[in-house]
Amino acid sequence: MQNLWNDSDLPKAAAGQEMPHELAELVYASRLLGREGRLVMHGGGNTSVKTELCDIIGNRANVIYIKGSGVDLAEVEAHDFTPVRIEPLRKLEHLYSTGERESDADSRRFSTREFRNFLYLNLFDLTDHMVSHALTPSIETLLHAFLPHRFIFHTHSLAFLTLSNQPDGEAICREVLGESFGSVPYIKPGLGLASSAARAYEADTSIHGLALHKHGLVTFADTAREAYDRMIEAVSALERRIAAAPRRRFPKAELPRELASLEDVAPVIRGACVEEREAGTKDYDQFILDFRTSEEILDYVGAADLSEMSRKGAMTPDFIVRTKNRPLVVPAPDADDMDAFRRAVHEAVAGYRSDYEEYFTLQKAASGSEAVMLDPLPRVVLVPGVGLFGLGRTARAAGVNADIAAATAGAILDAESVGSFLSITDRESFDIEYWEMEQAKMQKVRYDAFAGKVVMVTGGAGGIGLATAKAFRRKGAEIVLLDLHMDALERAAEELGGGVLRMSCDVTDRAAVRRAFQAACRRFGGVDVIVSNVGAALQGRIGEVSDEVLRKSFELNFFSHQSIAQEAVRVMKLQGTGGVLLFNVSKQAVNPGPDFGPYGLPKAATMFLVRQYALDHGRDGIRANGINADRIRSGLLTPEMIKARSAARGLSEREYMAGNLLQLEVTAEDVADAFVHLALEKRTTGSITTVDGGNIAAALR
Numbered sequence: 001m002q003n004l005w006n007d008s009d010l011p012k013a014a015a016g017q018e019m020p021h022e023l024a025e026l027v028y029a030s031r032l033l034g035r036e037g038r039l040v041m042h043g044g045g046n047t048s049v050k051t052e053l054c055d056i057i058g059n060r061a062n063v064i065y066i067k068g069s070g071v072d073l074a075e076v077e078a079h080d081f082t083p084v085r086i087e088p089l090r091k092l093e094h095l096y097s098t099g100e101r102e103s104d105a106d107s108r109r110f111s112t113r114e115f116r117n118f119l120y121l122n123l124f125d126l127t128d129h130m131v132s133h134a135l136t137p138s139i140e141t142l143l144h145a146f147l148p149h150r151f152i153f154h155t156h157s158l159a160f161l162t163l164s165n166q167p168d169g170e171a172i173c174r175e176v177l178g179e180s181f182g183s184v185p186y187i188k189p190g191l192g193l194a195s196s197a198a199r200a201y202e203a204d205t206s207i208h209g210l211a212l213h214k215h216g217l218v219t220f221a222d223t224a225r226e227a228y229d230r231m232i233e234a235v236s237a238l239e240r241r242i243a244a245a246p247r248r249r250f251p252k253a254e255l256p257r258e259l260a261s262l263e264d265v266a267p268v269i270r271g272a273c274v275e276e277r278e279a280g281t282k283d284y285d286q287f288i289l290d291f292r293t294s295e296e297i298l299d300y301v302g303a304a305d306l307s308e309m310s311r312k313g314a315m316t317p318d319f320i321v322r323t324k325n326r327p328l329v330v331p332a333p334d335a336d337d338m339d340a341f342r343r344a345v346h347e348a349v350a351g352y353r354s355d356y357e358e359y360f361t362l363q364k365a366a367s368g369s370e371a372v373m374l375d376p377l378p379r380v381v382l383v384p385g386v387g388l389f390g391l392g393r394t395a396r397a398a399g400v401n402a403d404i405a406a407a408t409a410g411a412i413l414d415a416e417s418v419g420s421f422l423s424i425t426d427r428e429s430f431d432i433e434y435w436e437m438e439q440a441k442m443q444k445v446r447y448d449a450f451a452g453k454v455v456m457v458t459g460g461a462g463g464i465g466l467a468t469a470k471a472f473r474r475k476g477a478e479i480v481l482l483d484l485h486m487d488a489l490e491r492a493a494e495e496l497g498g499g500v501l502r503m504s505c506d507v508t509d510r511a512a513v514r515r516a517f518q519a520a521c522r523r524f525g526g527v528d529v530i531v532s533n534v535g536a537a538l539q540g541r542i543g544e545v546s547d548e549v550l551r552k553s554f555e556l557n558f559f560s561h562q563s564i565a566q567e568a569v570r571v572m573k574l575q576g577t578g579g580v581l582l583f584n585v586s587k588q589a590v591n592p593g594p595d596f597g598p599y600g601l602p603k604a605a606t607m608f609l610v611r612q613y614a615l616d617h618g619r620d621g622i623r624a625n626g627i628n629a630d631r632i633r634s635g636l637l638t639p640e641m642i643k644a645r646s647a648a649r650g651l652s653e654r655e656y657m658a659g660n661l662l663q664l665e666v667t668a669e670d671v672a673d674a675f676v677h678l679a680l681e682k683r684t685t686g687s688i689t690t691v692d693g694g695n696i697a698a699a700l701r
Contacts (some may be wrong), residue, residue: 001039001160001241003227003232004032005043019078022150024225029153029319032228034073036269037153039235041407042400044318045216047153048144049224050086051123061629063124066144069136080481082137083124089145093119095197113188120488129314136300142194147201149220151227152665155217158407159238159317162414164213168423173211182207186424188317188431192673199392209234209237214424215316216290228472241418248417251304253332260333260341261289263518264574266387268342269330270525271347271575273377273391277346283682284450284577287377288478289525292406293387299408301382308381313423315411317432319404320395323390323427327405328352332385340573344650351673352378363430371434380405393452395499395524448476449680454524456480458507458564459534461488464584465636468531469496471676479528480520481506507534507560517567529679530568532561533584535603537636542597550598558602558609569622576692578621580679583610584671585688587630591698593602607688614686623685625678628700629655629671661694 013028026049033047034040041405045175048066119137138144144152163172170183183201187193197210197218205639208230211216217234221227266289274284303309309330314320330348333341356376364371379401381389388409389403415421425430455472459465460481469479473496481496482505484490489502501523505516520527540546565581572579588600589607605627613624631637646656657665672689678684688700 001036001232001236002358002512003229003543004036005029005228007225012608017078018695020051021054022051022224023078023081024149025049026081027076028064029151029224029228030067030073030076030491030602031157033155033231034076034628035154036405037407038158039054039231041156041319041403042322043072043314044463044626045073045153046138046140046144046157047079048151049076051610053083061124064089064141064145066138066141068139068391073579082139084137084145085122085124085524086120086145087310088118089517092142093146093192093198103461106179115492128569141192142190142191143189143197143218146194146198148688149227149571150222151224152218152220153227153231154212154216154218155235156316156318157231157235157238158315158411160217162242163412163418164215164236165213165315165415168419168420169214169229169422170211171652172418176237177211179204180207181209181211181234184210184212186212186428188428188435188457189215190435218317223663228406231594232634242414243545245414245418247512248413250299250302250413250416253303253304253306255302256334257338258335259385260335261518262386263521264335264338265333265341266291266385266389267571268333268338268345268522269381269383270388271380271577271627272342272345273328274577275377277376282578285375285393286528287391287393287525288395288398288452288454288576289393290390290392290402291387291388291522292402294406295557296410297406298385300413301386301388301597306382306384309412309421312412312421313424315408315427317424317429319408320429320432323379323401323404325423325426325433326378326681327380327382327388329382333383341575342417349378352376359426360429362425362436365428366427369430369434374433387473391663394476395449401433405470419478450475450477450529453477453528454480454520454526455531455679456482456527456562456568457519457531457533457585458482458505459635461485461492462533463668463673464629465531465533466495467672468533468675469500471669472529472531473500475676477529480516480524483518497515507564508555510563513560513563513567517571521571527568527571528575528577528581529580529582530564531582531584531675532564534560535586535636536599537596538598539595540598541595545598550601553598554602554605556602557597557599561606561609565609566622569613569617569620572622573620575618578623581613581624582624582675582678583608583624583626585626585628587628587692587695587698588692589628591695591701610688613685618685619620623682625681625685625687625689627671627674627678628690629666629674630698631659631691632666632668632671632697633657634668658693660692661696664668664690664693666693 010028012093014024030047045066048064050064053063054060057675062088063083065083066335068080068082071080102421184196187196219227219230270289274286277283287688310327310329312327331344353376360373379391388405392400392401410587412421455477457465457469460469461483479500479504486504493500493502503513540549585607586603589603592600610626643651646653671691674689
């Protein structure tokens, strides 16, 4: 592993902020560690520095700055480290008795809530309020406090986990790391681990690190540079040991003659891994999928004994709270029999549920816990011949789980080449998964109505389209934007924030529409809500207009909606969890204007298309609704058109735009809110909602 320390980069960690020099060093070293995926992944690992500070009334105290729980070391800032008084923490060390179970040691002495409150009570107030006290101190604050060293770094090195997750892992690690590292057998983070680590150091104060078996690697020193160097040196030695082992060749599972495409596999898996919110509602909590594949991943998922190998457990307890202890393994997808694959996936998910419920029941009874079962759905799915999926309620969470799964695949292959991978026990996994201190990391996230949902908006860079995408994004949805012009899409995506899938797409080109849905399935696993919004107000007196203009208008204002809806239905039926089709129709469908026949005719057809989809696909749980809007500033109603129309009627532009019963201008945001409302109306289909401020001539009769 390369040592990336560069003294000339160290000042950048402060970035113009006033902070103690040792805190700047801690920020710099933490980022170096966090940006190396083989050391730390997504909020894992923790770092600290001890110093002396002065409080708001002038009293000095010994303080430990420690990374806040769940903060990602890769992008850590000074305010992400919480300052805690050291002396009160060290008084807890005597509470742990040798030979006592770590879970008993914690629960018998104080509850998790009491422990958390104890940490909060000992947070140190700074005169400049540089550090945010909204963060929860790391669950391993005691480990850092009990050790006397100034800088302490703790990573979840994959090389270390590969070697320590072996039947003789302690002996292997001792052989590689030598006498400079103390050894701590696996114990759950908390008071027990902190006390064991302190005793290991007290037994030999010459060591400069600790091997926390099946958990992580710790290095310490008086300077950040030295602690960092020791981490890199140790991990490099571990990696050399792994590289020296002959690569084991695993027997391969037999695959179908032709594998189904990722675009068909993902919606099937996504549709199987759902939780119905209320029995009989056809309303589901869903996951976003993040797909990964590589030569290494294919070696792993293609192993003949994948089911057995994947059940050996997680690489480190830190992963369990995100990915659960085991992934779901499904059969290889046969392109010639997708119905059989879908049945097999649903059976596999049902089996996973059953196994998880049994695991929870047994371990809850054995531990005497009062825990309430989390959802029994997998967070990682392995597909022979294809790759793996991470599942999460957001795209970011799915990506985190996919990263962990991909890293785990490589580490397990390495572990099996060295010897035999052996993780912690089910009881130990349960103690971590249902430990309040770990769950607190995940419970900080609050999900909105469309969390886990994928919303595709056509004409997404225009006024109504962008407003609609923003409205769904505010409700937690993942967004797919389609529009003709990539530069406009890039501007729209920038307004929406990161993670938006945007594609240039001519919606009158059926092949382009199919490619857009395939891309959505590859990126997110499927689609749930379609806002078919594209349109153009082509004009002409109906008795004189050319066939070319009329056919062009039908292609854009009718057939594009049909193409979008058909492709959406195909994906939604693969998912089997219903879906929502929303169409931007227009008041022209029921209240035609002079010389607007080329626009109104296909819009009238689109209104009946809405109802036909509601009639034909309600049995699939797919709802179809539309919006009839009028006089919305957008690509259809341009400033030039507004000026011309208002002048022709002898009105001001304001009077023209507010020419409705309510005498209010209707905005793109009003239309967007109506689309969101219809998507939330779980028992409404075949409906056309007017968003026009009141126009009796356009009212549906």
